[in-house]
Amino acid sequence: MIVAVASGKGGTGKTTVATSLALALGSRSQILDCDVEEPNCHILLKPEITESYPVNLPVPSVDKEKCSLCGKCGEVCQFSAIVLIGQTVLTFPELCHGCGACSILCPERAIQEVPRRLGVIEMGFVKDVEFVQGRIRIGEAMSPPLIREVKTRINKDKVAILDAPPGASCPVITTVKNSDFVIMVTEPTPFGLNDLEIAVEAIEDLGIPMGVVINRCDIGDSDSKDYCARKGLPLLMEIPNHRKIAEGYARGVPLVESMPEYVDKFLNMSDCILNNKH
């Protein structure tokens, strides 16, 4: 089963929930950090990394000897990553989406594809939980290809927990697509609710069932709870703003270690999700 943890708003507690859920489930689970721009699961879990490899995107390199300056490459490229200017073909590798169109369609077969480094995949384990993370190269704009690579490491025999990035656009959709369930973590504030509504709308279109965790449930107002009730979104857990949890988090300690009484709560939540009791 694949369970994604998303939010809309940043900083609501996705990584807190994802890591504690994985620790509570233990050997039954696998955690995959899909927030490749700012992966934080490793800070709370401190995994032993046993394998890592680079991930690249193929971008064009033009053989000037073979190039007839026909300009077809620039004509077909939808991303302005390759263009004929005067007597030269210029490439802008950072704009390239790696689709291969220029190379495949070049009548002179003058375009090779060379790698642009996207980032790295790192794998290992923490206690008996399998761990996977992607980390994007600073300066790389496109996270979806690296997120897709992280997801190729999903172990279908485990409960694969995907820690999603914040927001509601393509990196989040790439992460949650094909999940069996999405846990939406929010905070009970106007920003939290606004972004939750946007993210729920994005994920609804994918037809994936969702449930909500309200983190720091005692800090704002009750509008988020009312929204969940109106939308028929199951409220899976409410976590108060415990100083112990905040201090633990600041020092890189997972919630279920700062407050072990939460292990049972996370197991109950996973029971609801895995057995479709929501």
Place this chain on the structure above:
Amino acid sequence: MKELAIISGKGGTGKTSLAACFAFLAESLVLADCDVDAADLHILTQPRIIHQEPFVGGKKALIAPDKCSQCGICLENCRYGAIKEVFEVDPVACEGCALCHYLCPESAITMEETLNGTWYISETRMGPMVHANLIPGEENSGKLVALVRNQAKVIAEERNIDMVIVDGAPGVGCPVISSITGVDHVVIVTEPTMSGLHDMKRAADLVRGFGTPISLVINKWDIHPGMAMEIEEYGKSSDIHLAGKIPYDRLVTDSMVRRRAVVEEDPGPASEAIVEVWKVINQHIYK
């Protein structure tokens, strides 16, 4: 005219809350909400929309079933898994590269313009604001961010306003890069946690690639003074100016619930610190 971008790396550190405060404290500025897939600044500024336009960011492939001979060339060549076996395009996976359109021997595939969102020019009690909404799940956030910034600069020039403040998205990817390219100054807002420090370092590395000066703000610093100190030390060792530290203050959330910036309300620990931070940032920008 100076353009200042507020980013963080880590989400939830207080970028938007601070952007609204700075807008209130400044004599005149233009706000640009560039967190286009989860925009929140409007909640504190109550914009009155005076102009809006649709944003078409890219195209998606569409297969005409009556022309399709099911040869499978599109499916074989699509690198995004966007062609389903029944020869339909999955619009969520489609990146609009048009390779299938060019390869199709039956000319059965057209590229359709996609509405990705809407952008707005508004008036607020804190000055003009340019903002946008990406349709949930859509792409091309970088392009929409660039558009919002350009419009904000046009307004600043038209009205002789000295500053544009860009409220950025979390992370270090496409919308953030688009928010900081060519700005005069970047403010990084962080929190005193290990994740905050880790993410702030990555954000700082990104900005350093552009050579843009950075001011650092440590928000809610007193929830972990030890981590706050570590972040301060990192700043010192990396030539990042500390603009100030803001204490944790319930009033920030309480005023958000009332749809106000905390500096608009009765003075408190956070609002007093924010006033000082704004003064220091201005000194950094104009020195």
